[in-house]
Amino acid sequence: xxxxxxxxxxxxxxxxxxxxxxxxxxxxxxKSIKRSGxxxxxxxxxxxxxxxxxxxECTGRPLNEDFVLNKARYQGTSILLARxxxxxxxxxxxxxxxxxxxxIRSVIAPSFAEIFYNNCFKNGLLPIVLSDETVEQLFxxxxxxxxxxxxxxxxxxxxxxxxxxxxAFEIDEFRKHCLLNxxxxxxxxxxxxxxxxxxxxxxxxxxxxxxxxxx
Amino acid sequence: MAGKTLYDKLFESHLVRQxxxxxxxxxxxxxxLHEVTSPQAFEGLRLAGRxxxxxxxxxxxxxxxxxxxxxxxxxxxxxxxxSRIQVKTLxxxxxxxxxxxxxxxxxxxxxxxxxxxxxxxxLPGVTAVCGDSHTATLGALGALxxxxxxxxxxxxxATQCLITKKMKNMLVRVDGELGIGVTPKDVVLHVIGVIxxxxxxxxxxxxGGDVFRNMSMEGRxxxxxxxxxxxxxxGLVAVDQTTVDYVEGRAFAPKGAQWLQAVxxxxxxxxxxxxEFDEVVVINGAEIEPQVTWGTSPEMVVGVGDQVPNPAxxxxxxxxxxxxxxxxxMGLEADQKITDIKLDxxxxxxxxxxxxxxxxxxxxVVEGRKVxxxxxxxxxxxxxxxxxxxxxKEGLDKIFTDAGLExxxxxxxxxxxxxxxxxxxxxxxxxxxxRNFEGRQGFGGRTHLVSPAMAAAAAVAGxxxxxxxxxx
Numbered sequence: 245x246x247x248x249x250x251x252x253x254x255x256x257x258x259x260x261x262x263x264x265x266x267x268x269x270x271x272x273x274x275k276s277i278k279r280s281g282x283x284x285x286x287x288x289x290x291x292x293x294x295x296x297x298x299x300x301e302c303t304g305r306p307l308n309e310d311f312v313l314n315k316a317r318y319q320g321t322s323i324l325l326a327r328x329x330x331x332x333x334x335x336x337x338x339x340x341x342x343x344x345x346x347x348i349r350s351v352i353a354p355s356f357a358e359i360f361y362n363n364c365f366k367n368g369l370l371p372i373v374l375s376d377e378t379v380e381q382l383f384x385x386x387x388x389x390x391x392x393x394x395x396x397x398x399x400x401x402x403x404x405x406x407x408x409x410x411x412a413f414e415i416d417e418f419r420k421h422c423l424l425n426x427x428x429x430x431x432x433x434x435x436x437x438x439x440x441x442x443x444x445x446x447x448x449x450x451x452x453x454x455x456x457x458x459x
Numbered sequence: 460m461a462g463k464t465l466y467d468k469l470f471e472s473h474l475v476r477q478x479x480x481x482x483x484x485x486x487x488x489x490x491x492l493h494e495v496t497s498p499q500a501f502e503g504l505r506l507a508g509r510x511x512x513x514x515x516x517x518x519x520x521x522x523x524x525x526x527x528x529x530x531x532x533x534x535x536x537x538x539x540x541x542s543r544i545q546v547k548t549l550x551x552x553x554x555x556x557x558x559x560x561x562x563x564x565x566x567x568x569x570x571x572x573x574x575x576x577x578x579x580x581x582l583p584g585v586t587a588v589c590g591d592s593h594t595a596t597l598g599a600l601g602a603l604x605x606x607x608x609x610x611x612x613x614x615x616x617a618t619q620c621l622i623t624k625k626m627k628n629m630l631v632r633v634d635g636e637l638g639i640g641v642t643p644k645d646v647v648l649h650v651i652g653v654i655x656x657x658x659x660x661x662x663x664x665x666x667g668g669d670v671f672r673n674m675s676m677e678g679r680x681x682x683x684x685x686x687x688x689x690x691x692x693x694g695l696v697a698v699d700q701t702t703v704d705y706v707e708g709r710a711f712a713p714k715g716a717q718w719l720q721a722v723x724x725x726x727x728x729x730x731x732x733x734x735e736f737d738e739v740v741v742i743n744g745a746e747i748e749p750q751v752t753w754g755t756s757p758e759m760v761v762g763v764g765d766q767v768p769n770p771a772x773x774x775x776x777x778x779x780x781x782x783x784x785x786x787x788x789m790g791l792e793a794d795q796k797i798t799d800i801k802l803d804x805x806x807x808x809x810x811x812x813x814x815x816x817x818x819x820x821x822x823x824v825v826e827g828r829k830v831x832x833x834x835x836x837x838x839x840x841x842x843x844x845x846x847x848x849x850x851x852k853e854g855l856d857k858i859f860t861d862a863g864l865e866x867x868x869x870x871x872x873x874x875x876x877x878x879x880x881x882x883x884x885x886x887x888x889x890x891x892x893x894r895n896f897e898g899r900q901g902f903g904g905r906t907h908l909v910s911p912a913m914a915a916a917a918a919v920a921g922x923x924x925x926x927x928x929x930x931x
Contacts, residue, residue, distance in 0.1 A: 262781070264896045271875050274495050295903075332656060333592065340608075358690075359592055362608065366611070367610070416481060433484060433620055440484075444486070453712075453717045454488050456515055458515050458517070458518050458711050
């Protein structure tokens with residue numbers, strides 16, 4: 245997994261609530277058995293005017309010029325600014341895969357849907373929760389200044405604006421640790437294999453019907 | 460000390476390890492796998508040289524991509540090459556690792572959340588995950604079940620555990636009795652309308668009160684299924700005699716002495732009377748009307764006798780923008796009557812509403828009637844091969860086809876249109892599925908979520924109609 249430590253990049257405003265994972269990556273692209281290559285279909289139905297097909301070459305497709313990520317000033321965006329309940333709906337991890345593949349490193353919103361939030365951390369993508377007021381302030385600043393960039397400092401848990409304003413954010417210790425070091429959860433959990441076996445032995449005594457039944 | 464909620468009990472009884480950083484390692488008794496969210500997890504195991512921790516905790520079936528038309532020639536017959544590869548990949552992964560899979564033409568194949576409880580693979584008191592957000596369905600059995608992403612599918616395959624954090628507890632209590640023609644789907648849509656699409660975020664929702672106590676297991680599954688549409692990863696209903704009766708005799712349920720031992724253990728799977736919930740929502744069941752969603756989020760829902768909302772009545776700008784965008788996408792006018800919404804297609808199916816009871820409800824409405832002329836297609840897609848068989852035994856297939864609906868093979872179908880069943884651009888669909896997001900059922904498609912009875916009524920009327928007028 246990619247590490248996330250310090251990142252500075254162009255921020256783009258996705259000004260709507262409840263952006264769902266169907267919107268982030270429509271279902272026809274979930275047929276891939278790979279983990280990469282989803283970036284060209286990120287926000288496919290918002291980004292292009294035609295209907296996207298799996299394995300289709302996307303250069304040359306008609307672009308929706310009104311869509312924020314298609315605008316010249318937001319080329320190279322790596323930080324998304326969004327409204328409440330970002331990432332709701334389906335559990336598809338293809339959503340963070342698509343964001344990451346497109347070049348997004350962090351999403352800032354007042355709230356996230358849980359499964360999406362969780363999936364981000366497995367993919368080196370940092371979701372940041374800030375208050376409604378702060379998000380509103382950032383929306384205004386982004387709109388006012390072309391080339392507006394934010395810096396995200398995970399170690400210090402700060403979002404830094406171009407004016408130097410430092411905005412603190414919260415994050416679980418465990419998630420922060422994994423992201424800073426690019427750690428693989430499975431390896432960490434297997435360090436506790438003895439605890440898992442001990443629990444499993446106890447479980448076999450309590451609920452023997454759960455063992456050996458499915459075959 | 461206050462008593463424990465059902466969620467607390469399930470969580471605590473599966474705790475393997477409490478980590479210093481506040482996260483918890485919990486044991487997962489069951490994982491259900493399907494073709495869309497598992498290939499990268501199996502690939503991850505292979506790349507790391509890992510084996511599944513426990514083979515007998517897993518069960519698999521293809522559902523999202525499978526065609527629902529005649530498919531006796533097998534997987535090679537799947538027309539879409541990418542869908543075909545995905546289904547074949549599940550088959551080969553399960554074969555390679557020795558995981559039990561009900562392949563496409565096995566009669567036990569079906570939508571994961573229909574198949575797993577039907578087989579007794581999910582039992583009261585277990586923890587279960589699946590790479591699908593509607594895994595919440597399984598909480599209807601008093602199991603702690605939720606959707607996970609593909610990295611977590613791999614994590615559970617490799618370790619039989621999940622790193623998680625305890626959720627908060629919410630009780631949604633629906634008291635009293637439901638009116639005639641008002642179904643579990645209407646109850647859960649109404650609940651989502653009340654608490655909002657993010658209202659349950661961070662919570663495990665327990666559904667309590669007379670309405671759920673008197674509800675069948677099928678109905679409870681419909682309700683828990685849509686907990687995620689209120690933001691809650693987990694929906695739960697306490698175990699009672701209805702649960703025990705449902706489980707008894709199923710293929711992977713305990714038998715003999717173990718059955719008696721299990722039933723005894725399951726008696727504790729209720730919230731203590733003095734349990735404290737972080738949030739309690741109380742609704743009067745008698746006031747719930749048949750529901751119809753008008754917009755592009757499940758919280759955009761009203762009673763069938765109501766009108767499409769008017770943004771002029773709102774004050775919050777984000778909300779006003781949301782309503783305007785939804786009206787434009789859906790091609791509707793503010794204040795338009797719900798019963799004036801004309802429909803093009805009808806879909807009866809999905810992990811929310813494709814169980815036998817759902818099909819009976821729909822059949823009752825269409826029996827002796829005909830699908831309206833303006834309806835291009837009305838699909839009935841049973842949730843599993845076994846549901847299909849039962850429905851055919853009862854003659855429901857005949858009722859549907861006589862009325863002009865199509866009777867299909869089991870799968871996810873038009874709920875998310877990964878297979879050939881989809882809406883055309885701009886078409887309105889009365890759908891018994893769970894999400895009305897933009898493009899969900901096909902590019903530019905317009906989804907209205909309803910109960911099976913309401914979908915059936917819409918099929919014969921050609922527009923929304925209060926089903927209570929048809930079943931008087």
